[in-house]
Amino acid sequence: GGSARMAAISAVTNYKPSAPAMNFLETPTQELFCANVFSKSVMKDRLPKPIFKSLMKTIETGEKLDTTVADYVASAMKDWAIEKGATHYAHVFYPLTGFTAEKHDSFLSPDGSGSAIAEFSGSQLIQGEPDGSSFPSGGIRQTFEARGYTAWDVTSPAYIMENPNGTTLCIPTAFVSWTGEALDKKTPVLRSMQALNKQAQRILSLFGHTDGAMVSSTAGPEQEYFLVDRNFFFARPDLLNAGRTLFGAQPPKGQEFDDHYFGAIPDRVLAFMLETERELFKLGIPVKTRHNEVAPGQYEIAPMFEFANVATDHQQLVMITLKRVAEKYGMACLIHEKPFAGVNGSGKHVNWSMGSASQGNLLDPGDTPHENAQFLVFCGAVIRAVHKFQGLLRAVVASASNDHRLGANEAPPAIISIFLGTQLADVFEQIKGGGASSSLPKGTLEIGADVLPPLPKDAGDRNRTSPFAFTGNRFEFRAVGSNQSIAGPLVAMNTIVAESLDYCATKLEEATGGDSSKLNGAIQKLLTDIINEHGAVVFNGDGYSEEWHQEAEKRGLLNLKTTADALPFLEKPEVKDLFTKYGVLSERELESRLEIYLEQYCKSISVETKLTVEIARTMIFPASIRYQNELASTCANLQALGYDFDKDTLDKMTTLVKSLQDSVATLEAAAAKADEIECWHKKANACCYDVLPAMNEVRKYADELEGYVADDLWPLPTYQEMLFIR
Ligand code: ADP
Ligand code: MG
Numbered sequence: 001g002g003s004a005r006m007a008a009i010s011a012v013t014n015y016k017p018s019a020p021a022m023n024f025l026e027t028p029t030q031e032l033f034c035a036n037v038f039s040k041s042v043m044k045d046r047l048p049k050p051i052f053k054s055l056m057k058t059i060e061t062g063e064k065l066d067t068t069v070a071d072y073v074a075s076a077m078k079d080w081a082i083e084k085g086a087t088h089y090a091h092v093f094y095p096l097t098g099f100t101a102e103k104h105d106s107f108l109s110p111d112g113s114g115s116a117i118a119e120f121s122g123s124q125l126i127q128g129e130p131d132g133s134s135f136p137s138g139g140i141r142q143t144f145e146a147r148g149y150t151a152w153d154v155t156s157p158a159y160i161m162e163n164p165n166g167t168t169l170c171i172p173t174a175f176v177s178w179t180g181e182a183l184d185k186k187t188p189v190l191r192s193m194q195a196l197n198k199q200a201q202r203i204l205s206l207f208g209h210t211d212g213a214m215v216s217s218t219a220g221p222e223q224e225y226f227l228v229d230r231n232f233f234f235a236r237p238d239l240l241n242a243g244r245t246l247f248g249a250q251p252p253k254g255q256e257f258d259d260h261y262f263g264a265i266p267d268r269v270l271a272f273m274l275e276t277e278r279e280l281f282k283l284g285i286p287v288k289t290r291h292n293e294v295a296p297g298q299y300e301i302a303p304m305f306e307f308a309n310v311a312t313d314h315q316q317l318v319m320i321t322l323k324r325v326a327e328k329y330g331m332a333c334l335i336h337e338k339p340f341a342g343v344n345g346s347g348k349h350v351n352w353s354m355g356s357a358s359q360g361n362l363l364d365p366g367d368t369p370h371e372n373a374q375f376l377v378f379c380g381a382v383i384r385a386v387h388k389f390q391g392l393l394r395a396v397v398a399s400a401s402n403d404h405r406l407g408a409n410e411a412p413p414a415i416i417s418i419f420l421g422t423q424l425a426d427v428f429e430q431i432k433g434g435g436a437s438s439s440l441p442k443g444t445l446e447i448g449a450d451v452l453p454p455l456p457k458d459a460g461d462r463n464r465t466s467p468f469a470f471t472g473n474r475f476e477f478r479a480v481g482s483n484q485s486i487a488g489p490l491v492a493m494n495t496i497v498a499e500s501l502d503y504c505a506t507k508l509e510e511a512t513g514g515d516s517s518k519l520n521g522a523i524q525k526l527l528t529d530i531i532n533e534h535g536a537v538v539f540n541g542d543g544y545s546e547e548w549h550q551e552a553e554k555r556g557l558l559n560l561k562t563t564a565d566a567l568p569f570l571e572k573p574e575v576k577d578l579f580t581k582y583g584v585l586s587e588r589e590l591e592s593r594l595e596i597y598l599e600q601y602c603k604s605i606s607v608e609t610k611l612t613v614e615i616a617r618t619m620i621f622p623a624s625i626r627y628q629n630e631l632a633s634t635c636a637n638l639q640a641l642g643y644d645f646d647k648d649t650l651d652k653m654t655t656l657v658k659s660l661q662d663s664v665a666t667l668e669a670a671a672a673k674a675d676e677i678e679c680w681h682k683k684a685n686a687c688c689y690d691v692l693p694a695m696n697e698v699r700k701y702a703d704e705l706e707g708y709v710a711d712d713l714w715p716l717p718t719y720q721e722m723l724f725i726r
Helices: 003-013 040-046 049-061 067-083 122-126 186-206 230-234 237-242 267-282 308-328 369-388 390-395 422-432 487-512 516-537 546-554 563-571 573-581 587-640 648-676 680-706 719-724
Strands: 088-093 101-106 108-110 116-118 149-152 159-163 166-176 215-229 287-290 298-303 331-334 348-356 468-470 475-477
Touching (some): 003 215, 003 230, 003 719, 049 067, 067 122, 067 166, 088 149, 101 166, 122 149, 166 186, 186 215, 186 308, 186 348, 186 487, 215 230, 215 308, 215 719, 237 587, 267 287, 267 298, 267 331, 308 331, 308 487, 348 487, 369 390, 369 422, 369 487, 369 516, 422 516, 475 487, 487 516, 563 573, 563 587, 563 680, 573 587, 587 648, 587 680, 648 680
Parallel strands (some): 088 166
Antiparallel strands (some): 149 166, 215 298, 215 348, 348 475, 468 475
16 A cells, blocks of 8 residues: 555655765865866866967867867877776767767776777877667668767866766767768757857948957756655656656645745755765866755755856756766656656756957947947847747747646746836837837937946846846846757757847948948847837747736737647748758758657657556556545444444545546547657647647546545655655
8 A cells, every 4th residue: 555655755754965064165066166077277287389389279269179189188088088097989969869978988908918008099089989879860860770860079177077976078079970960969059159150240341340259159058857765756756757746636735834944954955965066176167056946845956157058068967967976865856847747847048148358248338339239230130039949949848747837826827028127128129110018208319329228137037937038248148948948949049049140230331331320320220120010029028927828819829738739840840941051950860859759758658658557557546546445344344333434535546446446447548549650740640639638637636535545554755745845
């Protein structure tokens, strides 16, 4: 019966740390920063000067890598890694599943005379060959030619991973097929950054900035997660295998009790946070944890922003490290978007901007009319991009798990809109020539002459209901799911903004014909056009309200509620054109992604279905009939003795058990039908509109049974237990 659950509760309440507390004074955190990174300063120390210079040139300007350089770098890297205790090296890559994969190799090679020498050459650094057959390629690579290869990404630093099982030199790589197609999430990020740079340079040169300093996109992802005790985690097959609870009645004590604050953090959670930060610091990831998320047991960790490609790699390391360190403290870190129904979900707010070494942050409004004008062009380009490609932005955050969060009244709605804040929205209203909502005089803002009003550097939460918010000097894409790689969202943002900057640059170049005195007038016209054509995407109000849903529909904005609705936008002609035109994804690469994401969606619903059936049948049904039997025999015994016994509970139990059985059968039938469908689009629709509702029915009866069955018989740790017992 409930013995596994009872054992879990007892184990949790008797938790004792297995390792002594860490001594954080021994090595101050500052000294640890980058301790395990083959950083610029390590390279400077260890590489001959010309080699170092040549490598930096590649890293900073994207210039092609000189292959003789690679041998020197490999040798220095190997020596450094071996000094740090590494025995193996791994090419780390990011397959389309969104996870992180590694191919490990030993440094040691037999020397032919019975001993071994440590070896690591430039060619081993530059290129590796994982057995790619187990990674999805969406038809690009047939399994018989499974040998894609990994290529060293010089722009992301190598690092050491310390692990109880050994220490490894990790080399961030791109994963591509022999025909040159991207099989991973990293390659398009790099390509999209190049596209963005190219178009941003054209705008900058219109403003007289022709130094050519590379414009890079920057990203700062805020990661939310839950912590639960591992004993509970292992007593819940659904959490263990699907990452979320498929059953569980609402706790009597919900998140409305605001007792989840810093002071209430148990020692081991605090120790976990400190150690996580410390581990990430060693990897050169400057993180800060937060303690006050909305739900009980929910927390957040965010790094300082970095270049988008590095931030993407680091984000993967953050997720891995959270999970690993949690384990050490007897907890499971849940990164799923909605581990608990009815409880606040987890997102990943991706803060995004672009900037260069000489120009700084291009989404910073600046203080002078000249800087303001340039900012408005970049900002206008983003507004146009988000409006034009709202379907794509929705598609890149689509997943089975994120569907449970988007559109619930805690996360942004599935409608993509932009929050500009009152001041900036007013500025655009004035450029447009006035508007009802403008509190400032109409049509008075003259580009290049007037100074913008001070825009508040937003604390981020003023309007949490917007999926895409301007926060003073960057945009924050909040619809991203906590469990997703940020690569897809960054690729989309970089590319759509590149397209928009291309449009703006072309318009401005045409209008000025090289005469810079015409620039301000040309910008005025450009921005007026943009706000007239694309202003519908700007919305500063409450994104949760019913009025917004109606208003958005009137404005012609998309409202793609589910992954099944959103993913098909990846194959819209304008999306294909976008990615091919800027060399970010070929048609084949894009099609392969769509197929893989549809497949992943169906697979995760299929896994949840199997778990739902299994748990309902082997845990909830048996517990229920035991209790039913207990009630029945009590009733029979008492009646035999001439007592009255109120049969209400027994009647209710009997109805619920029958409904549970029937709903399981319906779910199985719906799943079997979906299984037979071959077209991924149709399968996804069946999963979404037939299987998921059937799954919810099973849950409904099971959760109701939880309110009747004797507590000592209930097999699954309850919401109350998982969220409140530490
Ligand atoms: P909040 O959004 O709750 O105010 P923070 O200000 O702590 O949270 O975090 C915002 C994130 O935005 C941080 O990761 C920060 O480094 C990042 N950020 C700040 N400036 C930029 C920028 N120019 N480009 C990208 N990310 C940025
Ligand atoms: Mg934020």
